Amino acid sequence: MNKTMPLVMIHGLFGSQSFYAPNRRIADVDVHTPDLLGYGMLGSTAVEPITLTRQAEHVIRYVRERAGAPCVLLGHSVGGAIAMLAAASAPELVCGVINVEGNFTLEDAFWCRKIANLDAAAWRAEHARLVADPQGWLTNGGIAVTPQRLEWARAVLENQPHQTIQAMALAVVRETGAPGFRSSVRTVVEHGTPLFMLAGERSASGWHAPDWAYAAARSYVIQPEVGHMMMLEEPDEFCRIIAAMVAQIAACPHGGSVSSTAAKSGFMEMKV
Template identity: 25%
Template structure:
């Protein structure tokens, strides 16, 4: 297990720990953190494959354990685990496997299981052969609504281009067999599942299924696309506030 590269800010507890989408870095939470304005203590981190070449293969299990280790290193109390896409799947897995680390989860546009593992292995091979640029050019189509702010899209695209290609390819391989259905059924803390109306990267049925699998969950529908924290940060902040209210109701 490893402690991942991290950034923390002070504010009222509980800490909200933010997990990135595949292909995104800590900076993707910038619009949301700006809008929070210090009203919550926060922790962001970069996932394996996103900060170095990570030539050695790793899997989804290691990603989850690294997230758990990072949270454990920075908080003596349970945190709100908030993640988008891959980060949301990791939030579910960590909350299930390490219930002492989580007081609530907020899951945004996350896959329950990969319907086509071969697609991710093919993407990894394409990156090995051609680099990140072909995916960078079409990133806006998969992650954002048509009316998303162009400067925000270009900032996210620049961060994607700066990823280590070999590391990102290994991250694609690592999630090819992702399946959090068992983990979801073991989550014992309040959960808010966020489904963005215009997300084409992860099918809406994933959020619906998560809401049925996680025992204490609430499904909300919001405007926006896949990388919702960058495009519509207020919707994610509202989900976090809802999760914290649920903690207070059950405490």
């Protein structure tokens, strides 16, 4: 089967996006789930100080060297901010962005601010507690515990060292709070790059995306009966939504009108 344009999925504060095997669930798309700097295998080697800008540069290098271009960038949570920065810096390599409850402002950085405010020893102890109790992590997130979800939660929590998480949290607070951040990510839509937005039904009300993003989005989809970790709760439905968005981008790569497939797919689409 010939696959469509590459889809590069950028994980959030905890990585990666590979745990639920989206490459098998989105069979007709060339799916990539790279680790960011400091995560996974990259977490075992020394890296430069972590910033969102450096992470965006890392994503663009990956696109050039591994994924091919043009590609679709998907960013979840913190990865949403990184995807927007990457697309803003190299619009010629990105034919669309799927922003999944991505950080647009400090208002979306509640957990990052909490982690950033802890001293290193306190965060190390808190991180050890999280890694030792994946069931508690799921329960605190309002996610019903199943053996599969427990296995996935353990993989997500163990994918990166505690130093990486705190460095990323500090970067999110510092950079998304900077005066030029919003204008930088807004250039994505000013370039004409198609923007799609996805939120979980339980967490959508807490997403502080700006009005210009909702207005510019080709579609804003709410996945029913899930929260911020929708891909862990209902990965098949999440992947169906993503596949539909990629298909729309592939069918209209130069920024023309995009038609909705929401009604056929069973999820909710809104234009705000």
